[in-house]
Structure formats: structure tokens, C-alpha cells
Amino acid sequence: MFTGSFKLFRSLVQTIRGEDSPKQIAMGIAMGMLLGLTPPDNLIAVFFGTLILATRVNVFAAIVSTFAFAWAGAPLDPIFHRIGALVLSADFMEPLWTMLYEARVVPWTRFNNTVVMGSLVFGLAIFYPVYYISFSLISKYGPPAHKQLSKNRVYRRLAGVKEDLPEGTTS
Amino acid sequence: MIRWKYVIPRLVILATICLAVYLGTNPLIRWTLISSGQSATGAKVDIGSVKTSLSEGRVEIAGIQIADPDRPERNLIEAERAVFKMSIDGLLHKKLIVDKGSLEGVQFGTERTTSGALPDSETDPSEESIVAKKAKELLDPWLDDVRDRLAETAYEQSETAQVADELLERWPREYDVVRADAESLKRRVLELRRRIDVASENPLRNISSYQQSMEELPTLSQDIDRLYRRLDELARQVPVDRQAILEAKDRDKEKLLKIARVRKVDGDQISEIALGEENGERLNQITEWIQWARATVPNPEKDFVPRRMRGVDVHFGENRSPDLLVRELSITGSGELDGDPYDLSGTISDLTTQPRLHGKPTVVRLKAEGDRTFLLTAELDRTSKVAQDRFRLISPEVKHGYRQVGNDSTMQFAFDGGSMTLECNMVLVGDQVRGEIRSIHRNVQVSVENVGADLGGDGVRQMLTSSLHGIDTFDVVLHLSGSIDDPDVKVESDLGPRVADQFQMAFSSELDRRIEKSLGDLDQIAYEKIQSLESSIQEQHGLVLGDLQFGTNELARLRNVVADRLSFGRIR
Numbered sequence: 001m002f003t004g005s006f007k008l009f010r011s012l013v014q015t016i017r018g019e020d021s022p023k024q025i026a027m028g029i030a031m032g033m034l035l036g037l038t039p040p041d042n043l044i045a046v047f048f049g050t051l052i053l054a055t056r057v058n059v060f061a062a063i064v065s066t067f068a069f070a071w072a073g074a075p076l077d078p079i080f081h082r083i084g085a086l087v088l089s090a091d092f093m094e095p096l097w098t099m100l101y102e103a104r105v106v107p108w109t110r111f112n113n114t115v116v117m118g119s120l121v122f123g124l125a126i127f128y129p130v131y132y133i134s135f136s137l138i139s140k141y142g143p144p145a146h147k148q149l150s151k152n153r154v155y156r157r158l159a160g161v162k163e164d165l166p167e168g169t170t171s
Numbered sequence: 172m173i174r175w176k177y178v179i180p181r182l183v184i185l186a187t188i189c190l191a192v193y194l195g196t197n198p199l200i201r202w203t204l205i206s207s208g209q210s211a212t213g214a215k216v217d218i219g220s221v222k223t224s225l226s227e228g229r230v231e232i233a234g235i236q237i238a239d240p241d242r243p244e245r246n247l248i249e250a251e252r253a254v255f256k257m258s259i260d261g262l263l264h265k266k267l268i269v270d271k272g273s274l275e276g277v278q279f280g281t282e283r284t285t286s287g288a289l290p291d292s293e294t295d296p297s298e299e300s301i302v303a304k305k306a307k308e309l310l311d312p313w314l315d316d317v318r319d320r321l322a323e324t325a326y327e328q329s330e331t332a333q334v335a336d337e338l339l340e341r342w343p344r345e346y347d348v349v350r351a352d353a354e355s356l357k358r359r360v361l362e363l364r365r366r367i368d369v370a371s372e373n374p375l376r377n378i379s380s381y382q383q384s385m386e387e388l389p390t391l392s393q394d395i396d397r398l399y400r401r402l403d404e405l406a407r408q409v410p411v412d413r414q415a416i417l418e419a420k421d422r423d424k425e426k427l428l429k430i431a432r433v434r435k436v437d438g439d440q441i442s443e444i445a446l447g448e449e450n451g452e453r454l455n456q457i458t459e460w461i462q463w464a465r466a467t468v469p470n471p472e473k474d475f476v477p478r479r480m481r482g483v484d485v486h487f488g489e490n491r492s493p494d495l496l497v498r499e500l501s502i503t504g505s506g507e508l509d510g511d512p513y514d515l516s517g518t519i520s521d522l523t524t525q526p527r528l529h530g531k532p533t534v535v536r537l538k539a540e541g542d543r544t545f546l547l548t549a550e551l552d553r554t555s556k557v558a559q560d561r562f563r564l565i566s567p568e569v570k571h572g573y574r575q576v577g578n579d580s581t582m583q584f585a586f587d588g589g590s591m592t593l594e595c596n597m598v599l600v601g602d603q604v605r606g607e608i609r610s611i612h613r614n615v616q617v618s619v620e621n622v623g624a625d626l627g628g629d630g631v632r633q634m635l636t637s638s639l640h641g642i643d644t645f646d647v648v649l650h651l652s653g654s655i656d657d658p659d660v661k662v663e664s665d666l667g668p669r670v671a672d673q674f675q676m677a678f679s680s681e682l683d684r685r686i687e688k689s690l691g692d693l694d695q696i697a698y699e700k701i702q703s704l705e706s707s708i709q710e711q712h713g714l715v716l717g718d719l720q721f722g723t724n725e726l727a728r729l730r731n732v733v734a735d736r737l738s739f740g741r742i743r
Contacts (some may be wrong), residue, residue, distance in 0.1 A: 053181050076297035081482050115482030147607040154463050169592045 020058055022142055026134035032065025033130050037073040037080075037119040042110035043120035044120060076122075077115055084118030177526025182579070204232070214238035214247070228257040238287020239280070245462070246283055250504065255497070269497040277504025277515060278743045308627065313436050314581055317678050318625050323430050324685035334419040335700030342704060346711035349401055352501055353419075353718035356394055360729075363387060367729055388730050395722045402715060409708055413701055420480050420697040423621065427686045433678045439661075440666030445584045445617075446647050446664055448576040451524045454608060454660065455650055457595060461562060464549060465599070469505050493525035509570075513541035543569065545593075547648045557601045562593040571615065579621045589615030589643070597651065604658050608649040615643055617666070627681040630743040634680060638673030638724035642666065 035048040052062045074082075088097060100106045110116045148154045201221040208216035220235020232253040239247040252275045261268030270321055370377035500519045505512065517537035522531045532552035539545045545566035552559040569591045577583035590613055597606030619635040622628055645666040653659040 053184060074221075084482060085485075094487065099341065099484075102264075104260070104263035110484075113482045113486065118482070132578055135563045140211040 022135055023055060024139040025058040025061045025138050026062035026131050026144070027055075027092075028129040029065040029134040030053070030127050031057055032062035032122075033069045033128065034123040035062070036066040036069030036071075037076075037123045039110070039113070039116055042116055043105070043108045044111070044116060047109075050165030053121065055114075073119065076119075080112045080118030080122060082118065083121050084116065086116050087121055088114060089114060173695040181711045187520050196223055196225075197573060198456075200230070208237060209289060212237055212240060212247070212287065213244065214240035215285075216291060216315055225262075228259045228262060230255045230257065235286075236281075236283065236732075238283060240287075243286045243288035243671070244283055246281045246287065247279070249278045249281045250274050265494070266492060267495045268492075272497055272500040274500060274502045275504070277502050277506075279504075279506045285311070313434065313440060314626065317682075318434055318623075320430055320433060321625065321627065321685055322684055324427060324682070327690075329423040329696070330419040331416060331691060331700070333421050334377055335416050335697070335704065338704055339700065342412075342708055343711070345405060346708070346715065347399065349405070349715050350711065350718075352394075352398055352401075353715045353722075356391065356722050357718045357738065359391060359394075363391065364729055366723070367732055371732070371736070372463075377736070381733050385731070385733050385737065388726060388733070391722070392726055395719055395726065396717070398719055399468050402422045403409065405708070406712065412704065416697055416701055416704075419493065420693050423693050424690055427689055430682065430686060433675055433682055436671050436675055439663060439673035441671055441674060442647070442664035442667030443662045444582060445666060446576075447662055449574065449586075450608070450649055451660075453610075454651075457562075457564070457597075457608065458655060458658070461560075461597065461599070464551065465558065465560060466653075472699070476509070488705060492530050493523040495524045496529060497522040505541075506539070508539075509544045511542035513539040513543040513545075514538050517547075518670045527555070530554055530560075542653065556599065558599070560597075560599040562595065562599075562606075564593070566591075566593040568592060571612075575620055577621070580623045582619065583621035585616075585618050585620040587616040587618075589613055593693075594603065599655060602654050602656065604651050604653065607653050608651070609646065610648075611644075611646045613644050615645075617645075624734075627678065630684070631677050631681045634677035635674060636668075638670050638677060639684065642669060645669075 026124065031048065031052050035045060035052065038045045038048065052059060095111065101112055111120075174657070182456040193363070193385075198221075199684065201218050203216055205216050206220070215236075215238040217234065217238075218232060220232070222233075224229040232255075233251065235250040235253060237247050237249075238243045253272065254268045255272040258266075258268040258270050281324060300452060320506045335459070364386055366380060370380040370384075374381070498520060500522065502515065502517045502519065504515045505513055507513070515537060519534070519536075519670070520534045521523065521531045522533045532550045532554060535547065535645050537545075537547040539547075542729040543566070545564060548561075548563045550561045554563075571586065571591060573585065573587045575583055575585050592613075593608070594610075596607045597604055597608075599605075617639045619632050619639065622635065624633040645664055647662065647664040647666070650661040651658045
């Protein structure tokens with residue numbers, strides 16, 4: 001039972017740490033950015049959170065990215081508000097917005113809030129640039145960092161890294 | 172093939188999140204209700220427990236206590252249980268629509284085990300009723316006028332007494348001076364006699380002494396004559412002063428007879444003093460409830476605005492509905508009013524935070540049955556910019572016990588037994604109120620319990636009470652207008668006008684009686700003062716006269732002795 005619990009714990013840690021190819025880490029960062037910029041009290045945030053858990057992205061990177069972008073995005077509320085107001089007040093979009101507003105469940109997304117809409121639009125707009133930049137940086141600096149961290153026993157335990165690692169491997 | 176290594180950890184995380192939401196929903200709702208309730212009422216709100224069932228759309232709240240901000244040791248309202256059945260469709264549209272709710276075990280004014288005051292909150296002390304204050308302002312001038320007229324009849328301050336007292340003070344002083352002179356004269360005469368007696372031991376040797384005495388005799392005689400003249404003057408003054416007292420008495424009598432009659436009193440003024448205090452308290456209670464109801468029903472301008480909202484919610488479509496709406500809330504409970512218990516039942520309908528969107532006023536219907544019965548209908552309309560409210564309260568057959576109103580230093584009325592039917596209709600537009608509170612009193616014994624001594628005391632009280640005899644039914648109407656915070660109140664009743672004439676007659680009779688008594692007393696005083704003056708003068712006059720007569724007689728004798736001695740000396 002104890003072994004089973006430890007295995008479950010390790011799986012949880014592994015899940016949290018997540019898949020760790022540069023692509024998956026970069027995707028985790030980008031999706032975390034989307035989640036972090038969005039105000040938390042709506043279904044859109046829940047959707048992004050579920051997406052992070054359901055897909056093969058690095059969840060740990062996503063969590064760190066969420067906190068980082070939530071903190072950095074708070075002062076950007078006025079910009080999000082302007083973007084959101086622009087989008088929501090577009091005449092040609094009004095029939096769509098009205099249909100969504102009167103539908104069931106959709107109001108819980110709070111899409112009709114200017115900051116929610118603005119942060120979503122902004123986040124989607126910078127999604128690929130964030131992904132690309134993250135991928136480039138991780139590809140370049142990731143392996144050396146992992147090699148350095150692998151010298152730490154706790155990191156090795158948590159990460160499940162074997163003692164003697166050939167150079168260049170990441171797990 | 173299912174990758175369990177992949178699926179299980181994710182399921183565990185999902186389950187953890189669901190469990191957290193499930194366990195945290197009820198405390199979150201409880202915390203939200205308490206903080207918003209305290210913000211709305213300004214007093215402590217306690218909630219026992221909250222149970223939610225999202226699948227049924229049902230919320231159950233137990234142990235609700237909302238403290239009274241004016242009396243922190245008591246609850247404004249307490250309820251055992253509140254159950255709300257919410258519309259699932261509304262929830263899916265992010266709207267809290269309660270189709271049916273119930274509030275059970277409602278009680279008002281129950282005692283608390285802990286203080287209901289929030290930190291830094293202050294309570295205002297209760298004020299005197301508006302109507303009682305106004306009643307005093309209206310009737311006090313008339314009572315003061317009566318009091319002043321009655322005071323004018325008092326003879327202690329009359330001119331007669333003043334003049335007589337002045338004379339009684341002056342005359343002794345006058346006679347003191349005369350007496351002192353008379354005594355001085357008497358001593359001189361005695362001294363002369365002594366010298367003459369001494370000289371008589373050896374007349375030949377003391378001839379010069381006799382000659383001296385002879386020269387002194389005329390002076391003494393003149394002084395005695397002068398004093399006799401002074402006495403005559405004083406004696407002539409006595410009738411003059413007597414006449415002065417009598418003339419003062421006549422003037423006092425004239426003044427008494429000229430005291431104006433008691434002014435006619437307005438029957439409404441009597442109604443105000445007799446009925447103002449009790450009805451004023453009733454009015455205070457009703458206006459407090461109205462002010463509380465208006466403060467509690469959401470104000471679209473001020474209430475339920477989120478403190479910090481990120482962004483602005485844009486609304487689409489034409490058929491908007493409010494975010495929070497209670498279509499119908501049934502209420503059951505019990506209470507006590509002036510010691511009379513009652514069972515309460517009723518409904519509140521269309522209670523919402525956005526009445527302009529909903530387009531319907533909130534309607535409250537409450538019914539109380541038991542030792543106290545009343546029917547209350549209130550319509551609180553916040554659908555337009557200006558709040559418009561209507562209140563109607565009917566309370567049939569409220570039994571009364573003994574009660575006393577008024578001031579024991581002026582006038583106190585007593586009402587005993589009987590019953591009252593109360594009907595209150597009020598319309599409020601903004602903060603302006605217009606309406607009336609009508610009460611019909613039956614089988615009530617009305618009497619005057621106390622009349623201040625300076626207003627006639629017990630005699631007037633008996634006359635006033637007998638004027639109220641036979642009146643056991645009357646009605647009272649309080650007309651309200653102006654601001655609800657400080658309304659203008661006019662008390663109308665058929666009680667006052669029915670007894671106004673008798674009231675005026677009672678005080679007029681008392682005034683007449685006092686005038687009559689004072690006239691008699693003046694005669695008595697004048698007589699007594701004159702008697703006292705004359706007897707005092709007579710006594711003093713007698714004493715001085717005695718001294719003077721002694722002096723006169725002694726001088727005559729001494730003159731003869733001296734003359735005799737001198738002639739004998741010459742012959743020798």
C-alpha cells in the first residue's frame with residue numbers, strides 16, 4: 001500500500017512536472033500565459049485549466065507561466081478593457097454576441113466583460129510568439145540547465161532521473 | 172487501450188478540484204451572505220449553516236440572526252430556516268432566480284446572547300415623539316396664559332398689602348423718633364427736678380441754681396409743646412393713611428375685576444395634548460419600520476455594486492432580466508407587540524436587486540393573528556428614478572389597558588380600557604410622505620388625572636373629568652406630510668372639540684372663584700392691616716402722651732417750687 005501510494009505520488013509529481021520536450025514545455029508556457037492573463041472567475045479560465053491538464057503539455061511550466069503572467073498582466077487591465085470594449089461593441093459582431101449572451105452556460109464565461117474579452121483576444125494574439133520564443137530559449141538553454149540541476153539529489157529523486165546520465169539526455 | 176498512467180493522475184487532480192469546490196461552496200456562500208448582510212444593515216449578521224444542492228437548485232440556510240443596529244442587544248429579525256428553490260434555467264444563464272422561497276420561524280426583536288454592534292458603529296439614542304413635542308408647543312401657550320391669569324388673582328402681591336406694609340413699617344419709625352424725643356425730655360425734666368431738690372437742701376446758698384432752673388423751664392416747656400404739636404400732626408396723618416389703604420384696596424379690586432376671561436381653547440389643541448403622546452409613539456414606531464423597510468429594499472443607485480470589478484459588463488439583447496430575483500418568498504413566524512403575542516404569515520414578492528429591469532414593485536403582504544392582529548400591505552416601487560412606496564396597515568380591535576399621558580405639573584389625562592381599530596395609509600414619493608393614521612377608540616374611560624396647582628389643582632381636575640363623562644368613543648387622525656425623516660403632523664380628533672367649551676368653562680370658573688376669593692381676602696386684609704396700624708399707633712401715641720403729660724405736670728410743679736424759693740429768698 002505504501003509503495004502504491006508512493007507510486008501515485010510520483011505519478012502526480014510526474015504529471016505536474018509533465019512532459020519535457022522543448023515543444024511541450026513551450027506549449028505549457030504559452031497555455032499558462034493564456035490562463036494567467038484571463039481573470040479567474042469565469043468558465044474560460046476553467047476551460048484553459050482543463051486544457052492544460054488534458055493535453056500533453058508540461059503542466060509545471062504551465063503553472064509557473066500562469067502565475068507569472070497573472071502578476072505581469074494585472075497592470076494591463078486598462079489595455080485589455082479597451083480591446084474588449086472595441087471587440088464587444090463591433091456592430092457586425094452584435095448578432096453573435098447576442099446569441100451567445102442569451103444561450104445557456106455561455107454567460108458563465110463572462111465573455112461580455114471587457115477585460116475578459118480583451119485578455120482573451122490579447123492572449124490569442126501573442127500565443128504563437130510566446131510559444132516560438134519559449135521553444136527557442138528552451139532548446140538552446142534547456143539541456144545545460146537540466147544537466148546542472150541533475151547534480152542535485154532532490155531534483156533527481158523528484159524527476160526520477162537516473163544517477164549516471166549520458167550527456168545530452170534530459171531524463 | 173487506456174493509458175491508466177496518464178489518466179489516473181489527472182482524474183485524481185480533477186477529483187481534488189471538484190472536492191474543493193463541493194466543500195468550499197457552502198462556506199463561501201455563508202461568508203458572502205454575512206458580509207453583504209452586514210454591509211446592508213450596519214449590524215451583525217449571524218448564519219448557522221448553509222446547505223446547497225446545485226442539482227436541485229436549492230439553498231437552505233439555518234439559524235439567521237440580523238441584529239438591530241439601534242439596539243445591539245436585540246435582533247431586528249431572526250429566522251430558523253430559509254429555503255430557496257432556484258431556477259436551473261436561470262442559473263445556466265448566470266441569474267439567481269428564486270421561484271419560490273420560504274422563511275420559517277421568523278421573529279422580531281428577540282434577545283441576543285452577544286452584542287450585535289459592529290466595531291466602530293454608533294447607536295443613536297431614541298428621541299421624543301414628534302407629535303408629543305408639537306403638542307407641547309401648541310397647548311403650552313394657552314396653559315401659560317391661564318396660569319398667568321390665575322396668578323394675577325393672588326393677593327399676596329396686591330397693592331393693598333404693599334401700601335399697608337409700608338405704613339406698618341413707617342409708623343413705628345416715626346413714633347420711635349417722637350418717643351426718643353419724649354424720653355429725652357423726660358430725662359431733662361427729671362434732671363431739673365433733681366437739681367431743684369438738691370438746691371432745696373440749702374435754698375439760700377443755691378439761689379443761682381434756682382435762677383438757672385427758672386431759665387431752663389421755658390425751654391423745656393417749648394420743647395414739650397413742640398412734641399405735642401408733632402403728636403397732633405401724627406394723629407392727623409392716621410386717617411390719611413387709613414384712606415390710602417382703602418384706596419389701594421379699591422384699586423386692587425378694580426384690577427381683579429378687569430382680569431380678562433380665559434381665552435377660548437382650540438379643540439384640536441386639547442386633542443393634541445390628550446392624544447399626542449400615545450399617537451406620537453405609534454407614529455414613531457410606524458415611521459421607524461417604514462424607514463427600515465426603505466433602507467433594506469435595494470436601491471438601484473447605491474446597493475449591490477461590486478466594489479472592485481475588473482472591466483465593464485456589456486449587456487446584449489432587449490429582454491434583459493435581473494441578476495437576482497426572488498419571485499415569491501413566504502414568511503411564517505411569530506412576534507410580540509406591546510406584550511401581545513401573535514402568529515405571523517405572509518409573502519414578499521418580486522424582490523430584486525435590479526427593480527428597473529424587472530419592472531415590477533416589491534410587494535409585501537403580512538398577516539398577524541393572535542392577541543394582536545394586523546394586516547400589512549406594502550408596495551415598494553423602485554422601477555423609476557424616484558422611489559414610490561405605499562403602505563397600508565389595518566389592525567382591528569386592539570385591546571387597551573390603563574395608560575396615562577401628559578405632564579403632572581400641567582395636565583395629565585388617563586385612558587382606561589376599551590379597544591382601538593387602527594388604519595394607516597401612507598404614500599411616499601422620494602422622501603416625501605403623505606398619509607394618515609386613523610384610530611377609532613371604543614369603550615374607553617377618559618379622565619383628567621392631574622392638574623397642576625398653579626392651574627387650579629383638584630377643583631379644576633374634577634370639573635374637567637366631569638366634562639369628559641359620557642365620552643367613551645372618539646377617533647383620532649394623524650395627518651402626515653413633508654419629509655419622512657421629520658414629517659409635519661396634525662392631530663385631529665373629535666374628542667377635543669367636544670370638550671373644548673367645558674374646558675374653557677372649567678378654567679373660567681376657577682378664575683372667577685379665585686377672583687371672588689381674592690376680593691373677599693382684600694377686604695379682610697385691608698381691615699386687618701388698618702386695625703394693626705391703628706392699634707400700634709394708639710399704643711405708641713399713649714406712651715408718648717404719657718411722657719409728655721408727666722413732663723408738663725412736673726414742669727408746672729417745678730415752676731411753682733422755684734418761684735416759691737426765689738420769692739422766699741428775696742423776702743429774706
